[in-house]
Amino acid sequence: MKEMMRPMQLGGKEIIFGEGTLQHLSVIPAQRVTIVIGGSSVKKNGTLDAITAILKQRQVPWNLIEGIDDEPLWSQVCQGADLMHAFLPDLIVAVGGGSVMDGAKAMWVVYEHPELTELSQIVSAKPFPVLRTKARMCCIPTTSGTASEVSRSVVITDDESGMKQGIGNMEMMPDYAICDPVLTLSMPPHITASTGMDALTHAVEAYVSKRANIVADVLAEAAITMIVKWLPVAFENGDNMEARENMLVASMIAGMSFTNVSLGITHSFSHTLGGHFHLPHGLLNAIILPYVIDFNRQDPEAAKRYDKLAQLCSADDFAQLVRDLNQRLGIQARLHELIPDKERFDSLNRMMSDMTKADGCTKTNPIIPSVEAIGVLLEQMY
Ligand SMILES: [Fe+2]
Structure with a gap:
């Protein structure tokens, strides 16, 4: 017998795309923002400055989590979640490729649920932990490929085995996706x-x-x-x-x-x-x-x-x-x-x-x- 169709979800609360849409960040509700980035490229090419300028104009305080690896490790996820605990953002803004967005989504899960201390606990969690009691997630891709900005999944690498763990649940669908091609030019x-x-x-x-x-x-x-x-x-x-x-x-x-x-x-x-x-x-x-x-x-x-x-x-x-x-x-x-x-x-x-x-x-x-x-x-x- 054919499997029953699963309900579809095509995005979070808002998706916006096109040249210049980064400006949409100026109207997304936020009191405190944690920005998550990977390497130095978003600093060098002006993307981070453009984002912090928008937040400054809104007078929204922000902090930065940087250095997310190409293959985000579980230990990095936990370190990032600790920084979020210290700052208490109500909006997480992930800016980068799939690894950065995946890493930020996983940090979000641990930030919302500090009782989760092992990667295996998230992989096997049933039902999946409820998110959005502390923060919402905004993803801003700078590459055109992984689509983590409209996906329910993340791939996180286990520190000890070096193996990649895929985790998927609609709870991790980002609330906001901003797809501005200007950020992919470099x-x-x-x-x-x-x-x-x-x-x-x-x-x-x-x-x-x-x-x-x-x-x-x-x-x-x-x-x-x-x-x-x-x-x-x-x-x-x-x-x-x-x-x-x-x-x-x-x-x-x-x-x-x-x-x-x-x-x-x-x-x-x-x-x-x-x-x-x-x-x-x-x-x-x-x-x-x-x-x-x-x-x-x-x-x-x-x-x-x-x-x-x-x-x-x-x-x-x-x-x-x-x-x-x-x-x-x-x-x-x-x-x-x-x-x-x-x-x-x-x-x-x-x-x-x-x-x-x-x-x-x-x-x-x-x-x-x-x-x-x-x-x-x-x-x-x-
Ligand atoms: Fe893929």
């Missing part, structure tokens, strides 16, 4: 490429998900055609505002799609490989996606859907379209180009196959592969 080409391919992977995996529905399909189709058209332009000319704006919106609507219908084994592989080899999430997705498309074509319904996507993009074969796009973006065709130690890769095959099989995204892949089939796929993509 993204270097290789980040534009990898984050853009993450967004494409979200839309493609949502489109063939076992939970796919008509509304998620419409969003995914739009995101895919926009990304195929605009990602090469944004990659080749980072100053092109039209390309930046289309990529940020495409990433957001891909997020609205996948956060409701989930993903597939491209993400399962990339979570596993990212945990072991610490390579960028979007880059791994980009390399893995065409292999997964070819594998999933064994399912006739999925094959039909990939063909529909190819047709929408005026291509013959969708996997080939992804390979061509990767080549244009300077992305490797196989994993061995990033992971030269073949012996280590081979020795981890069984363990990585088990982890990929157990990943939460595998459940909604059009085909549930055996551990053996996953092992063969790993060899192929290497």
Whole structure:
């Protein structure tokens, strides 16, 4: 029997997008604001100044949590939550890529619930802890890919094992998403490429998900055609505002799609490989996606859907379209180009196959592969 549809949620309280929309921060209710950022780029490129200028004009006190890693650690989440406890914000503003937004969302959970002292407590919490008794969350993406600003999920790395834990619950849907393409202009080409391919992977995996529905399909189709058209332009000319704006919106609507219908084994592989080899999430997705498309074509319904996507993009074969796009973006065709130690890769095959099989995204892949089939796929993509 077909699984009953799950209720959809396309965003939090408000989403706003387009050039100059950062100014919307001037009207979001706030008494005290904690700003969460990653590295120094938002300081250097003036984004942080623009945000603090708005808060200063409102006479809203703020504090800053900085240095969130590319792969936010649970210990960083706890440190951030401690700083929030000391400052008591009623609005958290996360400014950065997916890691910063994910880290801030996780800090928010611990800030609201200081009794949660272990990552495993959040992973297994049932029901999920109620948020918004202390603060609301505003996400301002500076990359066009993860869509954490409209997603219910976070990925946090366990300090001891180094493994990534995905946690998903609609409670973590940010209340406000501000998608201002001006903030993405300074993204270097290789980040534009990898984050853009993450967004494409979200839309493609949502489109063939076992939970796919008509509304998620419409969003995914739009995101895919926009990304195929605009990602090469944004990659080749980072100053092109039209390309930046289309990529940020495409990433957001891909997020609205996948956060409701989930993903597939491209993400399962990339979570596993990212945990072991610490390579960028979007880059791994980009390399893995065409292999997964070819594998999933064994399912006739999925094959039909990939063909529909190819047709929408005026291509013959969708996997080939992804390979061509990767080549244009300077992305490797196989994993061995990033992971030269073949012996280590081979020795981890069984363990990585088990982890990929157990990943939460595998459940909604059009085909549930055996551990053996996953092992063969790993060899192929290497
Ligand atoms: Fe992703």
